[in-house]
Amino acid sequence: MAGVSVAAEWQLLYNRYYRKPELYQMEWKQVDLTRNKIACAPFAGPIAAIRDDAKIVHLYAESALRKLRIFTSSGRLTAEAVWRNPGGRLVGMSWTDDLTLACITQDGTVYSYSVHAKLLGTFSLGRECFDNSVVDCLFWGNGVVCITEAFEMLAVPDFKAPRAVKLADCGLEELPHCMAVIEPQYAKSGGVEVLLGIGDHVLLVDEGGIQTLAAGIGPLQKMVLSRKGEFVASFTHDGRLLVMSSDFSKEFIDYTCESALPPDQLAWCGSDAVLLYWEDILLMVGPHDEPVRYIYDEPIILIPECDGVRILSNTTMEFLHRVPDSTVSIFGIGSISPPALLYDALEHFDRRSAKAAENLKLICSSLPEAVESCIDAAGYEFDISLQRTLLRAASYGQAFSSHFRRDSVRELCQMLRVLNAVRDVNIGIPLSLQQYKLLTPSVLINRLINAHKHLLALRLSEYLGLSQEVVIMHWTCTKISASAMIPDATLLQSLLDKLKICKGISYAAVAAHADKSGRRKLASMLVEHEPRSSKQIPLLLSIGEEHSALVKATESGDTDLVYLVMFHIWKKTRPLARDLFIKYARCYKHEFLKDFFLSTGQLQEVAYLLWKESWELAKEPRAKGSSFGPRIKLIEKASNLFAESREHMFESKAAEEHAKLLRIQRELEITTKQAIFLDSSVSDTIRTCIVLGNHRAANKVRAEFKVSDKRWYWLKCFALATIQDWDALEKFSREKRPPIGYRPFVEACVDAGEKAEALKYIPKLSDPSERAEAYAKIGMAKEAADAASQSKDSELLARLRESFSQNARGSSIFDTLRDRLSFQALS
């Protein structure tokens, strides 16, 4: 059976199987792990190597120049750089979570390198390290703890905020035997906590203080924490491996090794086994029973992962992990569990053997579980053909099982396709399924981009339905930075070809990058393609394309953007113009506007401004008397300006008349000693005169402005009615036959409610229908009806009858409504 060969490679530890499939034959040549300092990033990240300066240089065999080299997990060299940094010996290096390589030298300088071996920046751990060299350091995810010659401890809690904090002084007199860090995210205190093996006990050190743990446990030679910091594995001076809770209160494993010599490396494999490595031998200790022994004839490095340990040697990369239960149930020797039978059934089916059906019959009740196990097992496989067989077994079983979540095969296939793509030796990211889930697809894509594997990243994003924008954006910026020699037009074309893949991508951001890279022309060509005006315009301004910015802002219809451009232009150029603009904005005075209109030849607008100014002068309380002269002058100036064009003759004359009116009103104020005339209308002036009894003045104003008879009669009638001078009104009616009839007289009296006075004039109305309505207004229904019938206007008659009846009824209706509502009190 095929299953046997799979299980043959497993080792049993207590009740679990472990296996260590080979991921890669390393592509590198002549890399000796013992002669180099090596930093391997978790989650199948890159490997950094640099010659260990503590070792003697083999002249002739290797270059005297030290080189920092970066490899993929498959051992392919991706970048190298000569190490010339001062600062003494390299004490340690490690990859941070976002894949920058942090290197610490003796003087406490931290050099950050990208995956392309480019120096990104440096920072110092501080004076203490400079004075007393760093002797040892210990990295974790995103931070580091250092210890100096003076036994001071410093920590960088997070490389993203490069700042060193001093940990509490624990009065050491010698270097600790061993050191372990509880990461801030798992520490009780929320800060960095360091475990130190000192003498026969352990110290817990953090920023605030020191705590002694595990007194009398005996000197610990090596110590390592499990991934989440809940357990600690340690190697004692007398050759025992202890696994305890990280506060040393509980002991889980106490295993005596054959050698009291501390191992070179101590590491957790998942969370239930511990690996100890001495030269030639790798020991895996589980909770019970005999440990597993692996023999290595070349040096190895243990790289802990969340679900196992990768083992790097000079020639291979292996992945040691526990065999998942589903795989055991299928491939376990002699297994007759449903998944194994299903797998077997597929083999029979392939061989066209009828046993396939028998197998299926045997497991029909647990078919869904069997299918699930096959899918699950496929996920753990690195071997593509085995993945395929397992998935085929699953879908074979699925065909006979009705209740099954059909998506799960598709989802797993999707993940496996992604994993197989990145596991390819050319890419060299041998992620396991769990690691991938923990890392998340978007981080994986970011890592690919970071490694400049843009095409794969793009394909994967497309395949996974993630936004391609990140990829394209990074590619474009990288392309611009890398294409200093390519002419703008050519480069633009190749950029646009890719940018158009992604709808809604920010061309402005690309253009900003081009501008930063010193390619302003390219930037302005790119920003043309930005559809969002709110992003396009600020950039156009920053690259000095004010004119085009103004055009675009106007087109966008967003007035805020227009203002943005205008303010920018004003700020940037002509300080005088700017000042004027500010003045305009501040005081809203006309000066600026006036200049503007003058310069554009809109004389009438200037005239309006002058006129308005004259009007405002009158409103200034302190200048009441003295402002008169200037006001007239302004209005006359306005009049002249209007007169410049034929279309504004009316306005010109109106201004002239205004000036005339002002003069007359001023005269009236002086003669009457009453300040009630200025700034009223012609009509109001006349009325005021009449009300004051100054008929001569009224007549004079009337003549000056050639007031029509119509206006004159209406005005005078109402003015006299206001002062209730009924005699004068009657006299006025007798002066001569009123040219517009007696209606003004009637209305003036009716409005004032003087029925008797009105009756003097109503009979004089010539039009019977007018007469009818007038009678109606003062409520004389009979007379109204008479007049109406005289007019022989049936429509009018009907309307009057309607209005009378409606009025009476209308009001009575509402009275009754109210009465009916009075029972509201009941409720």
Place this chain on the structure above:
Amino acid sequence: MSQIPNLENAPINLTEIRTRAQTELLNILRDIKGDKCLVIDPKLSGALSLLVQSSELKENGAELRHLTAEPIQTERTKVVFLVRAQPDLMRFICSTIHNDTSKGLHREYYLYFVPRRLVSCENVLAEEKVRELLNIGEFSLYMLPLDEDVLSFELDLTEKECLVEGDETAFWNIAKAIHNLEFSCGVIPNVRAKGKGAARVADILTRMQTEEPVNTSNMGIPLPEINTLVLLDREVDMITPMLTQLTYEGLIDEFLGVKNGAVELDASIMGNQQEGKKAKVPLNSSDKLFRETRDLNFEVVVQVLRQKATSMKQDYTEISTTTQTVSELKDFVKKLNSLPEMTRHINLAQHLTTFTSKSIFAERLDMEQTLVEAQSYDICFDYIEELLCKQEPLEKVLRLLILFSITNSGLPKKHFDYLRRELLISYGPEHINTLDSLEKAGLLRKQDSRGNWLTIKRALQLLVEDTDTTNPNDISYVFSGYAPLSIRLVQHAIRSGWRSLEEILKLLPGPQLETKRGGFSSIPSYDTLPGSLNSSEKLANGRRDLVLVVFVGGVTFAEISALRFLSSQEGMAYDLIIGITKVVNGRTLIETFISDWDK
């Protein structure tokens, strides 16, 4: 009764829009911990009252003040300004802050712009050196449901701003509001616009869609909820707002002025004993009786109210004279619950009749009719001349004068100058500015072409004889015989698009535009809809297509009523939602044009 309207019957989820705005506002307040003084732009307080109860603001530790030129006096150490983005308001804020600093007071200042921050405003703050003292944010209130079928863009946009000063800010805001709506309702596939501002809004909207596409596939909205957007610029129809509205709600606005869905009048009118006090009466569809009567011609409202009162009286007599079963009693009590509503509207209606029963009112309606008929030039001229001589209130005269000018395509040069001079003589020379604004807006101008009003009127059947106001069959009932031009256009736009109307549209101001958007080519545009099979199917599944009608510039209540009437017609395959910048009537519209020299 609350002023916040009930939105449950809205054809799209308006509650969500309002809730979003409410949450945003309350989050702003909650994020600023502790007690604070909330200083509100007075122009916003109406909008806020449609959004949250002031008690709710107080619960969040806010003490309320209005922003005025006077520095704010408060004990609180945190001051939150909530203002429209207007440079002149920035001065007020500066003066408060300067006043505090001069007294050595240190407070935390927060400034929230509605709906968004503007460079021009921030510049003022920077010049006054208070920019750094302020924490600036935005309260992106672009749109607010006014009622279950009315959305307001909360813009204090005046016709003057658009027509005379050429400020386009409002157009962008309207487009933004519609675009925001599209994010929850999908891209509106058919857009029809008429008039300069409307076309500009359509234009900006298209641009926004390319800049920030509403992604239909990802949001999981298979089909747009709104089928058609009709954008209509007020400039296209300045006739309608000049006429006196005759619907119930329209009349209330004409005589009493409706503000943010409520009318304020003397408490005595509402049958309240406290003399001199003001009573605020909310007017929205949460009031069932108002919902029933608001869109009716006022004549009919009086009848309806009378009927209801009579039937109630009958019930009452029955109850007191004959023995009733318990369930009958229950019904009666139920009816009694509507009593407060009845009383309220009877009071209001009675108050309105004091205006409508005057002969001057009938005379005015007559004249409006004559002007719109445009057959008797001399009668109109004499009437307006007489009004000028009698110095009737300016906005009343202007309403007729504008009607006169538009229906005649401008006035002959001689009369144009004559009436303008008469106007200056009556109301004072400063009104040269009023005349200038009106002329620039095209509302009062010199005749330069042959009149086309008669053609428009005939083609669109604007004057309808024998209108039955009780059982109307046409929108003309809202003006007792005149069908509002604007709504006729909407009617055509919905029914068949602009194509059939092209010749007439050319006679009206501004460009027209008809576009399809968002790759919905597969969706039929229902170009020829009414009576087609499609419409009955739609009705069968209980949901009708939606049309969003947006008025760029103000709209009158009568027009809203006419649209509601259209929507309620049986053969109609659409529900209508109305988007407005603000509600206007002839008076409020004209007031913005009247000379601002005094201010």
